[in-house]
Amino acid sequence: MASMSSSNLELDLDRPNIEDYLTADSIQEPRGKLRLHDFLDISPTLTEAGGAIVDDSFTRCFKSNPPEPWNWNVYLFPLWCLGVVVRYGILFPVRVLILTLGWIIFLSCYIPVHLLLKGHDKLRKKLERGLVELICSFFVASWTGVVKYHGPRPCTRPKQVFVANHTSMIDFIILEQMTAFAVIMQKHPGWVGLLQSTILESVGCIWFNRSEAKDREIVTRKLREHVEGPDNNPLLIFPEGTCVNNHYTVMFKKGAFELGSTVCPIAIKYNKIFVDAFWNSKKQSFTTHLLQLMTSWAVVCDVWYLEPQNMKPGETPIQFAERVREIISARAGIKMVPWDGYLKYSRPSPKHREHKQQAFAESVLRRLKDK
Amino acid sequence: MGSASSTLTQYDIEDVQQHCNNLFSQQEIVSLYKRFCQLDRTAKGFISADEFLSVPEFAMNPLSQRLLKMVDGLNFKDFVIFLSAFSAKASMPQKIEIIFKVYDSDYNGKVTFKDIMEVLRDLSGSYMSDKQIEEVLIKVMQEAGYSKDSSLLLDDFVKILEHPGLKMEVEVPVD
Numbered sequence: 033m034a035s036m037s038s039s040n041l042e043l044d045l046d047r048p049n050i051e052d053y054l055t056a057d058s059i060q061e062p063r064g065k066l067r068l069h070d071f072l073d074i075s076p077t078l079t080e081a082g083g084a085i086v087d088d089s090f091t092r093c094f095k096s097n098p099p100e101p102w103n104w105n106v107y108l109f110p111l112w113c114l115g116v117v118v119r120y121g122i123l124f125p126v127r128v129l130i131l132t133l134g135w136i137i138f139l140s141c142y143i144p145v146h147l148l149l150k151g152h153d154k155l156r157k158k159l160e161r162g163l164v165e166l167i168c169s170f171f172v173a174s175w176t177g178v179v180k181y182h183g184p185r186p187c188t189r190p191k192q193v194f195v196a197n198h199t200s201m202i203d204f205i206i207l208e209q210m211t212a213f214a215v216i217m218q219k220h221p222g223w224v225g226l227l228q229s230t231i232l233e234s235v236g237c238i239w240f241n242r243s244e245a246k247d248r249e250i251v252t253r254k255l256r257e258h259v260e261g262p263d264n265n266p267l268l269i270f271p272e273g274t275c276v277n278n279h280y281t282v283m284f285k286k287g288a289f290e291l292g293s294t295v296c297p298i299a300i301k302y303n304k305i306f307v308d309a310f311w312n313s314k315k316q317s318f319t320t321h322l323l324q325l326m327t328s329w330a331v332v333c334d335v336w337y338l339e340p341q342n343m344k345p346g347e348t349p350i351q352f353a354e355r356v357r358e359i360i361s362a363r364a365g366i367k368m369v370p371w372d373g374y375l376k377y378s379r380p381s382p383k384h385r386e387h388k389q390q391a392f393a394e395s396v397l398r399r400l401k402d403k
Numbered sequence: 404m405g406s407a408s409s410t411l412t413q414y415d416i417e418d419v420q421q422h423c424n425n426l427f428s429q430q431e432i433v434s435l436y437k438r439f440c441q442l443d444r445t446a447k448g449f450i451s452a453d454e455f456l457s458v459p460e461f462a463m464n465p466l467s468q469r470l471l472k473m474v475d476g477l478n479f480k481d482f483v484i485f486l487s488a489f490s491a492k493a494s495m496p497q498k499i500e501i502i503f504k505v506y507d508s509d510y511n512g513k514v515t516f517k518d519i520m521e522v523l524r525d526l527s528g529s530y531m532s533d534k535q536i537e538e539v540l541i542k543v544m545q546e547a548g549y550s551k552d553s554s555l556l557l558d559d560f561v562k563i564l565e566h567p568g569l570k571m572e573v574e575v576p577v578d
Contacts, residue, residue, distance in 0.1 A: 067543055068544055068547040068563055069563050070543075071519060071523060072502065072506070072519070072560060074502055074505065075502065075569040077465060078466065078470075078489075078571055079573060082486065082571070082573040084458050084461040085455070085458070086576075087575075088458045088461070091442075314444075380462050385463045385464070388464075389527050389530055390530045392526045393528070393531040400539060
C-alpha cells in the first residue's frame, strides 16, 4: 500500500535490531581467501527463506487456536450435545435479554443526562462516565465474563497513559467496566462505528485511520493534548495497533511512549478453557465474534494493573516501549516477537533486506582485503 | 478457521510421501498441509506470490524474488517436493540442484557469468558496485579454472560444492 510507505519509514528509524531476535544459526563468519565456492554456496540464505516458508513467527501471532474438542467419546458426546442445547437454547436468550435490558436502562438514563445537563459539564461527565461503566458491565455479563483484576485500580491523574496488550475489542470493554478510560481507536464501519461516534465521544475518544500516512502527526498532537488536560479521562492505548492472538506480543508503537507522561502497563491474559477470545478480524466480523462469545460458557481472563513506568534518562521512546512490552509479556506469560503489527496490512520495508545485503557485501570486501 | 487436515486423506498423504521419495514423514506432511492452507488464504489450491510475500521473514530475504519464481503457483504436492530438498534426509546432490536452479534463472541448464553476477547483485544490494562484483567474480572464477565466458553445468556445481558440503536444513514443526 503506497500510502503506508512514509509512515512505515518513520516506524523503522531507530527501531530495535530485528537480527537480535531472529535465529543466529547462519551467522557464521566465513574467513580466509575468497573462492568460487563462497559465491555459489547460498545455503544459509536459502535455509532462512525455506524456514520462513515452513513456519514463521509473524503468522503464528495471528493464528486462531481454538480449544481442543473433548467430546469424541460415547460418554462425553451426549454431555456435549446437552451443553450445546443449554448454551444456545437457554444461556444465549437469557444473555440477549440481559443485554437488551442493559441497553434500555443505559439509553433511558444517558439520553436525558446528555441533553438536559448540557450546562453542568462536570456533573454530566461524571454521570456519563458511570453510565458507560454500567453498560460495559452489562456487556461483560452478556458473555459471562469471569474477570479477575489484580493490582491497584487506575486513578485519574494528569500526565499518565495506560497501555495494554490487544487481543480483541472486548479488551476495551473489560477494562472500561472498571474505569472509564478514554481510548484511541481505528474508526470502524457499521454499528460499532455508530457506537464509537456517539457514546464513546462522551468518555473522550481519538480516532485514527491506519491507512492515512499524514494521520500520524495529527494523532500524536491529539494524544498530547488529551494527556495534558486535567479533566480528561485517563487515556488507554493499545500500542500493538492490531489484535494479536494472546500467545505473542508484537512490537509496540512508540506513539504512546513519547508523550512525556507516566506509562501504566496493563497485562491481559485470556484463559482459553471455554472459548478463544482472539478476534481474527480477517476471518470474522465483530458481530460474529460477539455471537461466538455469547454462545460459549464463559470468557475467563486475568487483568493485571502493573507498576507505572517512567522513561529512564538516556532511554529512547522505542527502548521504553520495548521495556514496557517486556513487563507486560512477562506478567501475562506470553512471548515477544520482533514484528510490527502493521505488517498484517503492508509489506516489510526494504531496510531489513538492506541490512542483510550490507552484511554480505562487507564480508566479501573484507575478505578481499584479507589476502 | 484455517485448519483443514480433515480434507487430507491417508491416501493423499501416502501419495505425496511417495512423490517426495519419503523425505518427509507422514506427520510432517500433515503439518506442511496445515501450513499450506494457512498461507493459501483464499483456498485456491496454490499459494500466490502475494501470499508468500505476506510472510515478512520471507519478503525480506534477498533471494525472495528468485525463490518466488520457483514456488509461485505450486500445488500442495509440488510444494512438498520443493521443500523436500530442505529435509535433513535429502541428499547433497538434491540440495545442490536447488541452488543451481536459483542461479539458472532462464532454466537452460547452464549458469553463465552473468547469471552469477545477478545473484550476487541480489545478495549485496546497493552495497557493492557492479564493477566490484565483476572484478571479484572474474578473479575467483579464474582461480577455480573458469573464464568469464564459461558456463557452469550442474556437474560443475556438484564438483565445487560437494566438499566440504553444505548445510541446508529446515525443520518442519510437528504439533
